Every structure is written in C-alpha cells, then in structure tokens.
Amino acid sequence: MRVVLLGTAAGGGFPQWNCACALCAAARDGKLPSRTQECVAVTGNARDWWLLNASPDIRTQLTAGPALWPGPGPRETPVRGVLLTDAEADHVTGLAALRGAAGLKVYAPRPVLAALTPVRAVLDRHAPWEWSDSLAEGGFVLAGGLVVTAHPMAAEAPVYLPPRPSDDRWVTAYRVEDLASGGVLVYAPCVTAWTDTFDDLLAEADCAVLGGTVFTADETSTDRSTRGHLPVAGARGSLTALARHPGVRRIYTHLHHTNPLLDPGSAARARVNGAGVDVLLDGAEFVVGG
Secondary structure, three states: OOEEEEEEEEEOOOOOOOOOHHHHHHHHHHOOOEOOOOEEEEOOOOOOOOEEEOOHHHHHHHHOOOHHHHOOOOOOOOOOEEEEEOHHHHHHHHHHHHOOOOOOEEEOOOOHHOOOOHHHHHHHHHOOOOOEEOOOOOOEEOOOOEEEOOOEEEOOOOOOOOOOOOOOEEEEEEEEEOOOOOOOHHHHHHOOOHHHHHHHHHHOOEEEEEEOOOOHHHHHHOOOHOOOOOOOOOOOOOHHHOOOOOEEEEEEEEEEOOOOHOOOOOOOHHHHHHHOOOOOOOOOOEEEEO
C-alpha cells in the first residue's frame, strides 16, 4: 500500500493567514516549511487512489504529485473517492473542488452524511456520486485491493452545526488493510481521547498516521479549534500512549500552527523523534506492508 501525506497541517494551514506568532512568522520568512491542510492519499495498486479527507487545499495537493494527475483520457482521474473522518470544514470543503468527476464514492459516518445533505445535493447536480455509510457492518472494499473498517472516536460535532444530541459517530478512525501485502494503516487525524479500542487498533497495525494537533494542553486554551484534541506531551498524552506500540511506524499529522513540532530544531521535535515517532512534510510518500 502506497501512502502520500498530501497535507499535514491543522485547519488554516501553516502559516495561518491571520496569525503573527513566532512560528507563523518564521514560515513566512522561509525559515520553516509551509504546510497545507491535512489530507492523505492511499492506493493498493498504484492505479486506484483514495483520499482520506478532502482539505480546502486539495487542488494544490493533487497537482503536486504526478501519481494523482489526470489521464490518460482528457477527463479521467485516478482518484476514485474520499473517506471522511468527520464533518469539520477543513476535512470536507475540498469536496467542492472535486465536483464534476463522475462516479466518485464518498464514505462517511451517518451523522456526517446527514450534515452534508445540502452539499451533497449541489455536488450531485454536477455529477452523481455514491454516498455510503463508512460504519456499515463488516466494513467495505475499495478498488485496488484495500479493505476498510471505520471506528468511532469522539462525539464532537462541528461548531458550525446547531446543538444536537451526543453521538460518538461524529469522529472516526479508519483501519485500511492491503489484501495483497497484509499491510495495515490506521488513520486518525483527530484524537480526542486515548481508548482501549484505539490501543487494540494500533496493536495490529504496521503504520499509524494520527493527530498530533497540539503539543501541550496549554495550547488548547488559546484557540477554540484546538479544544478537545489530545496533546502530544504529558503523562496522559499521545506520546506516552504510543510508547506501548514500538513496532508500529508512528507519524504525527494535523499540526496546529501553535505546535512547536513544526520546528525541526525544537526540543519538542527532538523529544518526539527520540521516541521513534515521525513528523513528516507535505508530499512525503511511503509504503505500508511488503
């Protein structure tokens, strides 16, 4: 299974357009690499590609890598569809850029599909798409030989929606298995709490791409968009939990613009890398499984 990290920043990207913090200023000065908003592409056969979330930067991300370029026909694309982890704006607004591509398949939990009802109506007028419940029993098979199961992670509905009853299907993680190689990827860009279920998922994974949104809990007090995200550091942080899975390749993504992990020279980055966890740049590509 080939995996491409199309984008690795949290909502707003890095540098964020309306932020003059030291990290964003350094990125504008060219001292730190810029990052687009989080999105991943996977394939089991190098022909059929699937997007994990659809960021607002999806057009730029798709044109950056030749493997995802259109062809050989004038309107053909190797992109077969999108798997959504949630209904957050930075994960769904890229769907609009994909309009007009006939036959795409979109998988998402039922609450997310319901929240996107107005958007779905607009997109289907350009070209009919197939919309499916990602939490359907037994999972689903993707073109290219990938088998996927979705797993509820959190009950956090997007803030743009009116208040509604709690539902733990609002945020999900995906387990993607390559039938040919047996390689397993766990994709969870939004980690709000570490559960036994998530530990079980990682125990059978070869690689985990997960949210390292904020480094410390203090960052969650400065920006509403970071609240609810599990910090990397701390006794109950994700880095401590990841230490239980040394045999898994572990990669942090969805980095908020306040996160010191954005700076390769920071003590935070040294600590994370020293624990065997990667922080990769946009465009990084790797193989999961044999």
